Amino acid sequence: MSDRKNKLAGKIAVVTGASKGIGAAIAKHLAAEGAAVVVNYASSREGADRVVTEIAAQGGNAVAAQANVAKQKDIERLFAETHKAFGALDILVNNAGIYEGAPIGEITEENFHRHFDLNVLGLILATQEAIKHFGPAGGSIVNISSVVSTLSPAGMAVYNATKSAVDGLTRTFAKELGARKIRVNSVNPGPVETEGIHSAGILDKIQAYAAVTPLGRIGQPDDIAPAVVFLASPDSGWITGESLYLTGGLR
Numbered sequence: 445m446s447d448r449k450n451k452l453a454g455k456i457a458v459v460t461g462a463s464k465g466i467g468a469a470i471a472k473h474l475a476a477e478g479a480a481v482v483v484n485y486a487s488s489r490e491g492a493d494r495v496v497t498e499i500a501a502q503g504g505n506a507v508a509a510q511a512n513v514a515k516q517k518d519i520e521r522l523f524a525e526t527h528k529a530f531g532a533l534d535i536l537v538n539n540a541g542i543y544e545g546a547p548i549g550e551i552t553e554e555n556f557h558r559h560f561d562l563n564v565l566g567l568i569l570a571t572q573e574a575i576k577h578f579g580p581a582g583g584s585i586v587n588i589s590s591v592v593s594t595l596s597p598a599g600m601a602v603y604n605a606t607k608s609a610v611d612g613l614t615r616t617f618a619k620e621l622g623a624r625k626i627r628v629n630s631v632n633p634g635p636v637e638t639e640g641i642h643s644a645g646i647l648d649k650i651q652a653y654a655a656v657t658p659l660g661r662i663g664q665p666d667d668i669a670p671a672v673v674f675l676a677s678p679d680s681g682w683i684t685g686e687s688l689y690l691t692g693g694l695r
């Protein structure tokens with residue numbers, strides 16, 4: 445592709461939850477920089493195939509891989525398949541996540557476990573499995589957290605708790621994995637218009653943030669992906685354990 449800079453040439457990346465939304469944009473941007481990308485999805489085979497086709501049409505390299513990132517066996521299979529297809533891993537983007545609002549009176553065990561099983565346990569298990577596949581040169585893990593961990597909006601306590609946990613895990617894993625040259629950072633987006641926001645029927649609620657955002661609009665997936673490329677690339681080689689807020693100034 446004409447504007448390809450190949451900052452990630454020869455690198456292998458896994459992006460969880462890349463069949464749509466922010467994950468799909470991240471997969472496309474990583475591929476545009478030359479990385480071979482595994483486009484993970486849970487159920488949207490069609491969406492993942494579309495992302496792979498778009499990447500191939502731009503001259504990039506990607507494959508779709510189904511795995512429920514809340515399940516350890518699926519995660520093991522995802523990284524085994526990645527290794528088989530491409531070899532050692534360089535980049536993991538822990539993007540798969542869910543968000544369902546529930547004020548305190550409506551929080552249920554089921555709602556709690558659904559969030560924590562994917563947003564927190566899934567991220568831990570994916571990280572644990574991925575590091576078995578990083579080579580001696582190390583690599584980069586980018587966790588997709590959220591501005592909710594500092595904005596703390598009413599009605600989002602459980603989701604907020606998962607993303608606050610992601611920020612903590614990011615800092616601790618950075619310390620544990622530094623000796624292996626594996627950097628761990630997060631990006632914390634503000635409200636971003638995605639398929640997930642549309643299907644949850646909360647676009648109006650999200651759009652309302654534009655009025656209190658210094659840059660005057662909510663985000664799009666393409667506002668987020670370049671920062672992930674930066675954190676995945678050698679340009680950020682001295683950065684680990686950080687959270688980068690991408691919020692149009694909303695934070």
Ligand code: NDP
Pocket residue numbers: 460461462463464465466467484485486487488489491511512513514539540541542543562588589590591632633634635636637638639640641
């Ligand atoms: P979308 O709902 O648009 O997309 C979610 C993606 O995650 C899909 O590819 C979906 O795959 C995948 N996914 C869902 N469950 C699983 C699972 N169990 N295993 C593997 N993949 C799964 O979400 P967004 O793009 O809006 O959000 C992506 C991330 O960004 C999340 O972590 C979210 O918390 C975070 N975020 C989002 C913001 C926003 O305003 N949109 C703001 C801040 C952070 P499939 O379609 O196959 O189910």
